[in-house]
Amino acid sequence: MRLVRFSEATHVGRHAAESIAKTIGERPRAVLGLPTGATPEIFYAELGKLHDSGLDFSRLTIFMLDEYVGMEKDNPLTFASYMDRHFYSKVNVSRQQRHSLNALTTNPQAECKRYERELTEAGGFDLLVLGIGSNGHIAFNEPGPFLTLETHVEKLSEETIKANDRGTVEKDNSSLSVPAAKTFPTHAMTIGIEAIFSARTVLLLATGATKAEVIAKMVDGHITTQLPASLLQIHHDCLVLVDEAAAAGVRSGP
């Protein structure tokens, strides 16, 4: 695991977008895993700009990392609608290139199996972009006594629900009206640890002071399933892109 510090969050997003451009240059048919959340918004905006200046996304295969179980289709907090807003509406990625988990499936376990099959058939990730929860989750692999290899249904921790059930993921976007009183899903479907670990390259993005504590633990602490991101210490090619605020507690490294 290598930590790269940037003076501002914008530079984290820009650098991550440039890594995608480099991957497309080397492997136009690359398989990407892409996250949602507040952190990657700049990254997607930068990818939109790169597309405007000619970057072609048309041969990639793209997998989302996770999705809430049972969230209504019209809820702007579904990860599918996030991706439409922030990414797919800005680049040339056709429907055939996109893979996602269906929030409204009546059988989440079977849906996870289907997704795992699609991932395996695609040959795994060439480049996987991750965010990190303040409790150390990656995708929605939550802290606990064990982790799960394959795509699976995960019970969301209270911390994760609180962090996501707020509409604040998009709080500055006044065009979004997130229904505050609706019941937030308690479970999500998520890719498992095997897909994360077999990714050829992992980029983990973290920005802002709220991520400082978890980044310090991930980089300098023990490897433990109680902080799933700490396992990335032993990934063969994992780059952690952070701004100064998120890197504030890190002791080791450059």
Ligand code: F6R
């Ligand atoms: C979302 C995902 C999560 C987020 C994490 C950080 O697809 O996989 O692991 O990356 O919860 O979210 P933000 O960026 O909103 O702090």
